[in-house]
Amino acid sequence: MSIIHLASVSGEAPTAADLAAIEREWPLIAAELDLLDAEISFINAGPAASVLDRRRVRRAEHRVMAATHGLASDDSDSEGAA
Known part of the structure; x- marks a missing residue:
């Protein structure tokens, strides 16, 4: 028994709503x-990791936070319109 539900295996295709959410x-x-x-790059660099490697991680973290904020504000805007 698998604990992972695979919709494509069961013959179910993603709905338009599923695709829109993705x-x-x-x-x-x-x-x-x-x-x-x-x-991963930072970890693999080990002791040879440079300031630029750490900066790349920080910038990527900021992009995640910005994308999360954008998604959350889109959700709150759509809830307010409903």
């Missing part, structure tokens, strides 16, 4: 992937 959240997803990439 599209709306994509800037945050991309920012989080960039942050993960920066963190």
Whole structure:
């Protein structure tokens, strides 16, 4: 028994609402992937990590926060209009 539900395996395709939600959240997803990439590079650099490596991580963190803020403000704007 699998604890992971795989909709595509069960024959269910994503709905238009599912796809719209992914599209709306994509800037945050991309920012989080960039942050993960920066963190992996920083960790792999080890003791040789430079100031520029740390700056790359900080900038990626700021992009995640900005994307999160944008998504949250979009959500609150849409709730206020409803």
